[in-house]
Amino acid sequence: MAIRLYRNNSFQRTFTATVSEVTEHQGRPALALDQTAFYPTAGGQPHDTGTLNDMTVIEVVERKDGEILHVLAQPAPALGVGRPVNGEIGWARRFDHMQQHSGQHVLSQAFVVVANLDTVAVHISADDCTLDLPTPKLSAEQAAAAEAEANRIIYANLPFVIYEVSDADLPRIPLRRPPKVTGQIRIVEVKDYDWSACGGTHVSHTGQIGLIKITAVEKRGNETRVTFRCGGRAMRHYNLVNGVASRIANDFKVAVTDLEGTIGKLRDDARSQYKQLAETQEKLLAYEAEAWVRHAPICQTDVGEVKWVCRLIDRDPAQLRNMAKAIVAHSGAVAVLACVTDKTSLCFARAADVKADARVLLKNALAALDPNARGGGSADFAQGGCAGNDAGRVQTVLENIRFSA
């Protein structure tokens, strides 16, 4: 079984080892070594990448029997059992993981200190990190207090101290969470601040975490998910957010600190203008409907004399409905309207004093247009439609439509 060099020195970037097994992992070539500085995915911390001689290590996994497998991008016929290898860890990725993972230890303990909340799950993804807290209610003040507490520990530059204890000695260690393993337990202590049973890689002092920034707090059922970024990730996130804010502020020619007020006013203005526009459109619609009714032919129908407003109009289906309602607000009016967009929409209505059934009109029109057309409604207002957008055909159907069944 490989000696895990990263346990004694998480800053070791290169090492030499001997191949102990040539195998496969999920169809890809993989090597086991007598010792390794490569960290395999475990405990919420992602695996390292790097090289073995000139071969690229794309993944590192811990097999069920505890052996560490270095998964290679390509087969390595020259690397047989007993052959020596030079390993090199992809350092930017590893150090990023060390910052995030160490920062998580500190932030988890900060939530215990300020809110008495234990972390129940953690995750480090490629872009951000999360920890879950066993409460549906985490106030903005609590999150801010935990963030301030965590950064206080960074400024104090406390050492990470790592040692092993036996089960028997465990009760004297004030662990944040009970260990998942038995026997010799590896303790990772942020000196006199936090004690965790952990097999991961950590920075040597809290100052190397650089910065801990909470970027989102989200309720998830009975828990709260806290998204955070440490060190280089926090810096990149700051650059992103600051860049967006600065560009918008430049665009509006105001200071970043005045952006909220500027955008708030813009939003209020837009809402007010939208309301005015809607009111104006409604008035215009009423005028238009009134004019159409005034100029409509008086038709003798099965249900007597009506003002027959029959039009193919250049509007969307929602406006079609509003127009029909505005027309039948006039005594004696019948609205026979259609619009053609990517499909055909029909809307038929009648004034309250017209003793007719709009559904009959609709049924006749739909039957003439398309056997698959659908529609329905009530005696005074019916609407429907079908696929197809042949405006000439729709116009002809409208002109020939009658009340008779």
Ligand SMILES: [Zn+2]
């Ligand atoms: Zn750890």
